[in-house]
Amino acid sequence: MVTERVTYGRFTLENHWTDGLALQAIHRGGWTYVVLQDQSVTPVLLAAEFYQYGRAFADEIRQSGAGAVLLMTWERPDAVAEGVTSGAIEAAYDGLGDSIGAKVAPAGTAFAASLRQRPDLALNLRDGHPTPYGTYLAGCVTTRRSG
Numbered sequence: 001m002v003t004e005r006v007t008y009g010r011f012t013l014e015n016h017w018t019d020g021l022a023l024q025a026i027h028r029g030g031w032t033y034v035v036l037q038d039q040s041v042t043p044v045l046l047a048a049e050f051y052q053y054g055r056a057f058a059d060e061i062r063q064s065g066a067g068a069v070l071l072m073t074w075e076r077p078d079a080v081a082e083g084v085t086s087g088a089i090e091a092a093y094d095g096l097g098d099s100i101g102a103k104v105a106p107a108g109t110a111f112a113a114s115l116r117q118r119p120d121l122a123l124n125l126r127d128g129h130p131t132p133y134g135t136y137l138a139g140c141v142t143t144r145r146s147g
Helices: 013-019 021-028 047-063 086-100 107-117 132-146
Strands: 033-036 067-071 103-105
Touching (some): 021 047, 033 047, 067 086, 067 132, 107 132
Parallel strands (some): 033 067
């Protein structure tokens, strides 16, 4: 199995589109799936941009012969007051996934369900970045729903 990543802190899908390195990787081809994840608050606070660049990437991914997978992010403790809740994130990712025919890896849904049952779990830091436990959980749902 060959993998590659194009990741930068705080990058949105728009930043990746403008930067061009993700598009270069997609155009090299040979991928089965390309996983897209937007910056954690963008799908809710800048929904139009999330949909615009999600659609643009999905078109490029499809043309390359691969399938798109959207990696749903999770609620950040520091963004709930802005309306970036688990439900809002899930609605944004599911809506985009439905509109572009992409699979959605429901990491955010899994985080919320896990924390309802075990609020003592440390799945992410206050800034939203996952702990090793959160990374493991996200990997589990990505494999299960997107394989």
